[in-house]
């Protein structure tokens with residue numbers, strides 16, 4: 241029984257059908273309730289943590305991912321220059337250094353403010369949608385729900401800070417900030 245349940249635990253979480261099957265075996269109702277109580281599929285994780293404090297382990301994983309997947313390089317002013325020694329309170333506040341190319345001029349948004357207005361589910365959608373360069377949006381698209389939610393909860397744990405980044409400037413319009421020019 242336990243073995244059956246364990247084997248059925250998919251990478252993304254419990255399947256309801258497993259719990260249902262478990263419920264139909266002797267003593268299975270309790271086992272099924274235990275199974276569902278421990279359900280940490282991304283969807284239930286998002287639903288159950290919303291409005292509560294995120295588990296420390298999830299926040300810690302988010303910190304690790306943000307640190308090692310390059311988000312600070314663009315979304316945190318001064319991070320690259322400090323070789324990653326900038327204090328966390330200054331992370332992910334967005335950047336007024338523009339990235340200019342054939343697509344126009346883009347600015348890394350303030351993620352500390354962005355996550356405040358999003359539910360975990362909305363974050364999963366926003367994080368995965370295609371953006372203009374140089375955001376490596378496909379890296380977020382290819383992350384697991386768990387990793388994306390870890391980034392979300394870590395970023396929320398930092399609290400809101402900073403101001404919104406400058407708005408996108410279309411091609412042929414001149415940017416009012418310093419820019420990094422990418423040849424087209």
Ligand code: HEC
Nearest residue numbers: 309310311313314346347348349366367371372373374375
């Ligand atoms: C090379 C610079 C760069 C890196 C690295 C980078 N970003 Fe971005 N990011 C940007 C820019 C520029 C935009 C704005 C794109 C636009 O305006 O279309 C952006 C946009 C976003 C958005 C907004 C998506 C939307 O549709 O509103 C999110 C969320 C985001 N980045 C998260 C991250 C995370 C998380 C990481 C680390 C895994 C990361 N970014 C790494 C430059 C970067």
